[in-house]
Amino acid sequence: MTAEQETQVSEAQIAVHWREEEYYHPSATFIAQANGADPALFERFSERHFPECFKEYADLLSWDAYWHTTLDTSNPPFWKWFAGGRLNASYNCVDRHLTNSRNKAALIWVPEPETEDTKAITYQELYRRVNEFTALLRDFAGVKTGDRVTFHLPMVPELPVSMLACARLGVIHSEVFGGFSGTACGERIADSGSHILVTMDGYYRNGELIDHKTKADEAVTKARALGVEVAKVLVWRRHSGQYASKSHMVPDRDFFVDELLGAYRGHVVEPVSMPAEAPLFLMYTSGTTARPKGCQHSTGGYLAYVTGTSKYYQDIHPEDTYWCFADIGWITGHSYIVYGPLSLGTTSVMYEGVPTYPDPGRPWRIAERLGVNIFHTAPTTIRMLRKLGPDEPKKYNYRFKHMTTVGEPIEPEVWRWYHDVVGKGTAVIVDTWWQTENGGFLGSTLPALQPMKPGSCGPGVLGIYPVIYDENGMVVEAGSGRAGNICIRNPWPGIFQTVWGQPDRFVQIYYAKYCRDKNSKNWRDWPYFAGDGAVQAGDGYFRILGRVDDVINVAGHRLGTKELESASITVGEIAEAAAVPVLDQLRGKAVEIYVSLKPGIAPRREIEEKVAKAIETEIGKIARPKNVWIVPDMPKTRSGKIMRRVIAGISNFTDVGDTTTLANPEVVEVIRHHVQAEKVARGEVPRELSPQELEEIKAFGRAE
Numbered sequence: 182m183t184a185e186q187e188t189q190v191s192e193a194q195i196a197v198h199w200r201e202e203e204y205y206h207p208s209a210t211f212i213a214q215a216n217g218a219d220p221a222l223f224e225r226f227s228e229r230h231f232p233e234c235f236k237e238y239a240d241l242l243s244w245d246a247y248w249h250t251t252l253d254t255s256n257p258p259f260w261k262w263f264a265g266g267r268l269n270a271s272y273n274c275v276d277r278h279l280t281n282s283r284n285k286a287a288l289i290w291v292p293e294p295e296t297e298d299t300k301a302i303t304y305q306e307l308y309r310r311v312n313e314f315t316a317l318l319r320d321f322a323g324v325k326t327g328d329r330v331t332f333h334l335p336m337v338p339e340l341p342v343s344m345l346a347c348a349r350l351g352v353i354h355s356e357v358f359g360g361f362s363g364t365a366c367g368e369r370i371a372d373s374g375s376h377i378l379v380t381m382d383g384y385y386r387n388g389e390l391i392d393h394k395t396k397a398d399e400a401v402t403k404a405r406a407l408g409v410e411v412a413k414v415l416v417w418r419r420h421s422g423q424y425a426s427k428s429h430m431v432p433d434r435d436f437f438v439d440e441l442l443g444a445y446r447g448h449v450v451e452p453v454s455m456p457a458e459a460p461l462f463l464m465y466t467s468g469t470t471a472r473p474k475g476c477q478h479s480t481g482g483y484l485a486y487v488t489g490t491s492k493y494y495q496d497i498h499p500e501d502t503y504w505c506f507a508d509i510g511w512i513t514g515h516s517y518i519v520y521g522p523l524s525l526g527t528t529s530v531m532y533e534g535v536p537t538y539p540d541p542g543r544p545w546r547i548a549e550r551l552g553v554n555i556f557h558t559a560p561t562t563i564r565m566l567r568k569l570g571p572d573e574p575k576k577y578n579y580r581f582k583h584m585t586t587v588g589e590p591i592e593p594e595v596w597r598w599y600h601d602v603v604g605k606g607t608a609v610i611v612d613t614w615w616q617t618e619n620g621g622f623l624g625s626t627l628p629a630l631q632p633m634k635p636g637s638c639g640p641g642v643l644g645i646y647p648v649i650y651d652e653n654g655m656v657v658e659a660g661s662g663r664a665g666n667i668c669i670r671n672p673w674p675g676i677f678q679t680v681w682g683q684p685d686r687f688v689q690i691y692y693a694k695y696c697r698d699k700n701s702k703n704w705r706d707w708p709y710f711a712g713d714g715a716v717q718a719g720d721g722y723f724r725i726l727g728r729v730d731d732v733i734n735v736a737g738h739r740l741g742t743k744e745l746e747s748a749s750i751t752v753g754e755i756a757e758a759a760a761v762p763v764l765d766q767l768r769g770k771a772v773e774i775y776v777s778l779k780p781g782i783a784p785r786r787e788i789e790e791k792v793a794k795a796i797e798t799e800i801g802k803i804a805r806p807k808n809v810w811i812v813p814d815m816p817k818t819r820s821g822k823i824m825r826r827v828i829a830g831i832s833n834f835t836d837v838g839d840t841t842t843l844a845n846p847e848v849v850e851v852i853r854h855h856v857q858a859e860k861v862a863r864g865e866v867p868r869e870l871s872p873q874e875l876e877e878i879k880a881f882g883r884a885e
């Protein structure tokens with residue numbers, strides 16, 4: 182659809198200006214070997230067969246006792262999957278592979294410094310390491326089934342070892358992304374009521390050995406201020422026997438794990454048989470000011486869901502070398518580096534560092550050397566690699582059969598580079614849409630059976646029935662060209678069980694909006710509200726427009742940030758773009774665009790004009806930005822999502838809010854200084870905002 186053909190939209194809708202993209206088809210070679218190549222799968226997972234269809238996923242696991250009820254809906258929306266069943270997640274990811282794959286690599290860990298050796302950890306070795314740490318946790322740290330343990334670990338093999346050790350005991354782990362501040366970690370320790378913190382002295386990032394243990398001290402102090410006392414801090418060491426931190430080891434509180442482990446050499450701990458609905462872990466999602474939400478994931482439902490989706494959507498076979506280039510401190514890493522791939526008994530690659538260290542050819546060197554054939558990462562990484570090394574993939578002799586993009590809508594321009602250059606025109610791509618709360622994929626194409634369409638995630642995955650509702654709960658039909666709120670009509674095994682300690686918030690945020698009858702025990706009355714805007718094309722494919730709180734309302738026109746950003750990125754010089762609202766005397770609200778440039782391109786006035794022009798052409802005059810700011814980088818979260826509300830705060834001279842969960846907090850001041858000084862010089866300082874205007878600005882980007 183072009184700007185001219187654009188239909189009038191009402192207040193309640195987000196305007197949609199996307200052009201339809203062409204399909205790309207999987208190759209015959211891919212189809213011939215794919216796990217999900219039988220079209221009968223669609224029928225097996227159709228609504229007629231719900232919820233029993235998910236037995237197919239659960240059957241991929243080893244159970245100690247089978248469930249009596251596949252889906253227990255007696256207390257909506259607190260669904261119970263596989264009720265009555267018992268299993269252990271650590272057993273499923275480790276022990277059961279010993280029979281056939283004892284000496285196969287479970288994990289291949291690539292340290293950031295290229296001078297350091299890559300380490301392959303076999304299933305046997307993983308079994309030994311997990312058992313020894315389990316014994317330490319139980320006998321030294323004194324943790325019991327149901328306790329919570331917080332980790333603040335970087336991308337090292339000790340992280341999956343720690344996760345699987347907790348899972349072995351039925352202890353609930355809560356990993357806080359290593360890049361988060363000590364304060365953010367302390368808040369999460371307090372919220373989960375953990376008395377044990379597992380951390381590491383240091384790790385490599387961009388060529389530097391970062392002192393990480395200092396954050397543990399801040400975390401313990403913060404947790405204490407919030408009323409929770411950490412009894413022990415277990416410190417893994419990046420190099421055993423050496424200490425990378427300046428922080429003091431507090432006697433009787435801080436312990437080096439490598440020193441303690443000697444006492445547990447060769448210890449074996451029987452996996453605790455857990456009820457399917459026992460919590461496996463918490464994963465916090467960040468809020469701006471509100472209390473963080475600890476998404477509580479189950480053992481049986483979660484593990485079944487990530488295993489099934491890894492098999493069909495990641496097309497993982499035991500003999501593949503699979504590399505998910507994401508952080509385990511993000512849900513993607515929990516589900517698709519650790520639990521899904523290991524449950525299937527494949528080889529999962531982990532990389533410690535940044536994508537472009539020491540140069541943007543690094544990922545492709547790793548892929549070539551290890552023979553990676555499945556690659557999985559986020560648009561932010563793809564954009565960065567495209568920006569810094571657009572021709573690097575061609576220099577390396579690797580071949581991917583399958584690639585994933587996850588975490589944000591991907592601009593079609595960037596998708597095509599991923600397909601043509603990284604995938605060398607032959608790899609299939611799945612664009613997987615889902616959330617921390619969901620456990621696993623919600624929207625994606627099944628790679629052998631459904632063609633790809635750049636910028637669209639595809640239809641709902643097997644057993645997921647999405648729908649788009651407008652503000653009044655009316656269905657927005659596929660092909661109508663109208664956007665609305667994407668919801669999932671049914672429960673699924675990977676859905677989180679609750680917000681830890683805040684069940685009312687769980688119901689309020691995710692179910693209250695479209696619940697038809699609060700007393701109903703019928704799941705059909707409880708659609709799940711995802712908080713994303715989306716549009717569904719005539720072919721059933723969804724295009725995600727971004728968080729519904731990320732909408733910019735210009736003169737009654739609701740503009741999705743992603744559309745504005747995609748338009749900006751069509752300008753050749755632009756690497757990345759972010760759109761935010763700015764209060765404007767004339768128009769009420771206007772758009773401002775922040776862009777970063779490809780390397781070697783000098784900031785020029787003319788580039789700003791090109792971006793403005795591209796937005797006018799792709800979207801319309803109404804969206805013409807008030808300013809285009811060229812900045813070195815954007816503030817980002819652990820998964821590389823741009824924190825637009827921070828930028829909006831800068832544009833509007835308002836509070837930028839909490840920045841403790843930024844991966845790069847230092848850029849905030851750089852951008853603020855540049856933009857605000859320039860605005861002052863141009864006389865664009867806003868008058869005092871009314872309380873309502875202030876609220877509106879604060880509401881923008883609230884849900885990241």
Ligand code: 6R9
Nearest residue numbers: 587588589590612613614615616617725728
């Ligand atoms: C897995 C993950 C969730 C939010 C989600 C949506 C955005 C994720 C996407 C996508 C478009 C995709 N999102 N994947 N948008 N296309 N393929 O990212 O979890 O960090 O909780 O973020 O990310 O807005 O609501 P999480």
